[in-house]
Amino acid sequence: MSLQQFMNEAISPWMKEEGPDSDIVMSSRIRLARNLDQAPFPIIAKQSELTKILEYIKEEYHHQTFKTYHDLEFVNMKDLKPIEKRVLVEKHLISPHLAEKSEQGGVLISESEQVSVMINEEDHIRIQLYFPGFQLEKALEQAFEIDDWLEEKINYAFDENKGYLTSCPTNVGTGMRASVMMHLPALAITQKINRMIPAISQLGLVVRGIYGEGSEALGNIFQISNQITLGRSEMDIVGDLQSVVEKLIEEERKARQLLVEQSSIQLEDRIFRSYGILEHSRIIESKETAKCLSDVRLGIDVGFIKNISKTILNELMVLTQPGFLQQYAKEALSPEERDILRASLIRERLNIENG
Amino acid sequence: MDCQECQERPATLHFTKVVNGNKTEIHVCEQCAKEKGYVSYDEEAYSLHDLLSGLFNFNSSSINKNSEFVQSQVLTCDNCSMTYQDFTRVGKFGCAECYHAFSEHLNPIFRRVHSGNTTHDGKIPKRIGSDLSLKRTLSDYKEKLQNLIKNEEFEQAAKVRDQIKEIERELYKGGGDE
Numbered sequence: 001m002s003l004q005q006f007m008n009e010a011i012s013p014w015m016k017e018e019g020p021d022s023d024i025v026m027s028s029r030i031r032l033a034r035n036l037d038q039a040p041f042p043i044i045a046k047q048s049e050l051t052k053i054l055e056y057i058k059e060e061y062h063h064q065t066f067k068t069y070h071d072l073e074f075v076n077m078k079d080l081k082p083i084e085k086r087v088l089v090e091k092h093l094i095s096p097h098l099a100e101k102s103e104q105g106g107v108l109i110s111e112s113e114q115v116s117v118m119i120n121e122e123d124h125i126r127i128q129l130y131f132p133g134f135q136l137e138k139a140l141e142q143a144f145e146i147d148d149w150l151e152e153k154i155n156y157a158f159d160e161n162k163g164y165l166t167s168c169p170t171n172v173g174t175g176m177r178a179s180v181m182m183h184l185p186a187l188a189i190t191q192k193i194n195r196m197i198p199a200i201s202q203l204g205l206v207v208r209g210i211y212g213e214g215s216e217a218l219g220n221i222f223q224i225s226n227q228i229t230l231g232r233s234e235m236d237i238v239g240d241l242q243s244v245v246e247k248l249i250e251e252e253r254k255a256r257q258l259l260v261e262q263s264s265i266q267l268e269d270r271i272f273r274s275y276g277i278l279e280h281s282r283i284i285e286s287k288e289t290a291k292c293l294s295d296v297r298l299g300i301d302v303g304f305i306k307n308i309s310k311t312i313l314n315e316l317m318v319l320t321q322p323g324f325l326q327q328y329a330k331e332a333l334s335p336e337e338r339d340i341l342r343a344s345l346i347r348e349r350l351n352i353e354n355g
Numbered sequence: 356m357d358c359q360e361c362q363e364r365p366a367t368l369h370f371t372k373v374v375n376g377n378k379t380e381i382h383v384c385e386q387c388a389k390e391k392g393y394v395s396y397d398e399e400a401y402s403l404h405d406l407l408s409g410l411f412n413f414n415s416s417s418i419n420k421n422s423e424f425v426q427s428q429v430l431t432c433d434n435c436s437m438t439y440q441d442f443t444r445v446g447k448f449g450c451a452e453c454y455h456a457f458s459e460h461l462n463p464i465f466r467r468v469h470s471g472n473t474t475h476d477g478k479i480p481k482r483i484g485s486d487l488s489l490k491r492t493l494s495d496y497k498e499k500l501q502n503l504i505k506n507e508e509f510e511q512a513a514k515v516r517d518q519i520k521e522i523e524r525e526l527y528k529g530g531g532d533e
Contacts, residue, residue: 039450083390152482158483162465167448169464170468173469173472173475231471231473231475232472
């Protein structure tokens with residue numbers, strides 16, 4: 001598998017499968033932070049020490065296959081152009097930290113792009129595993145297996161009392177961050193989400209928008225994840241997160257139904273206006289794109305819009321990001337040029353669906 | 356002044372780059388700066404760091420000042436030579452050993468960050484984890500052996516000694532050379 005695939009396809013192969021509750025939960029992710037027991041952590045390690053780790057991982061795991069995760073591709077950050085790194089960030093295969101700060105950074109990516117193992121990020125090793133829809137338990141189970149597989153050849157920094165030792169004290173213990181990406185348009189339209197967020201925070205969970213800056217959630221896409229990593233088992237943490245997500249799904253479904261029952265024509269109008277904008281605009285900014293895509297996806301889910309595949313939201317959210325547009329154009333683009341290309345790509349994509 | 360990259364928007368960020376003594380001035384707008392990698396687009400991470408290091412500082416100064424403060428200032432990790440002060444400033448550990456070196460100051464921090472928790476209650480590494488529990492049994496047995504010898508219960512002691520040998524063989528087999 002080559003780097004080109006990771007670059008050219010906006011939608012990762014695993015995203016094409018539909019998971020449970022995928023009308024609301026876009027994806028489930030488990031991230032495990034691990035370190036080698038002898039080496040200093042990346043923030044203070046010498047370049048030569050980090051290079052050694054990178055080389056070792058490449059030697060041991062490049063082109064390896066573990067279970068259904070085929071042909072791990074090792075990618076050295078040094079070999080990538082800034083735009084290529086940005087594309088990997090936009091696809092959530094690597095973190096902004098790895099793209100920008102890790103001089104000796106690397107990543108192993110499986111063919112399906114479901115697994116990525118970042119090397120020399122803030123910690124020596126960060127295992128990431130994605131599943132479509134709401135499948136946290138399965139993701140955890142598989143992440144543990146990958147963790148055990150890596151551990152066969154790596155001595156982890158582990159302490160009986162403190163668990164997995166990480167560079168940042170906020171990750172110590174399990175080193176686990178479990179998260180789900182949710183599309184919550186009805187809770188956002190009715191502003192109910194703003195009242196739910198403080199309650200969720202009290203449970204040691206964090207809600208934030210994953211696109212957009214600050215508290216703004218572009219495209220009504222929210223990420224819910226655990227904050228606490230010490231003193232509770234991975235299963236318990238995932239269990240808490242699961243019950244909150246279940247509640248959110250229930251509330252979102254209720255809110256959608258209420259919108260359809262009470263403001264049907266207004267909702268339909270909103271959805272089709274957005275559809276119209278996507279179908280006909282010649283210049284479109286990413287913020288407006290996200291809003292319209294969210295409306296159209298809601299339109300598909302409540303049955304106003306037919307014959308458009310549900311993955312359109314996931315796909316176009318990534319495809320219309322600045323890095324991806326420039327990768328597609330094979331050149332650097334000004335923001336205005338990007339807005340024009342974005343509009344034309346969206347039209348093209350919708351035409352495929354309609355044609 | 357217009358941005359030198361896109362030549363459309365006004366330049367709002369100004370850098371001076373020095374390479375081998377040659378100065379180059381860079382004037383760009385925010386968007387181009389992000390694209391060209393002059394600045395980070397992961398701003399959130401910074402605020403979290405700031406927040407955390409603030410939290411630690413508050414912690415160390417709230418502890419009984421004078422004597423303890425001086426002590427914590429010179430507390431250094433032998434393995435990576437990070438000081439406790441460095442740690443409170445950066446909010447990150449330098450290596451696994453730092454956890455031991457600074458251990459006396461860490462529990463209050465963990466309690467704050469992890470809702471009062473200080474002890475791990477999750478996964479144990481499969482391979483080295485099994486060694487961990489074997490090592491624990493080994494030290495238990497050695498202690499037992501000492502007591503038996505002291506009490507002159509040699510018959511029992513011989514049995515325990517054999518068990519120790521067994522565990523040691525197990526340990527070397529698992530974690531040793533390949």
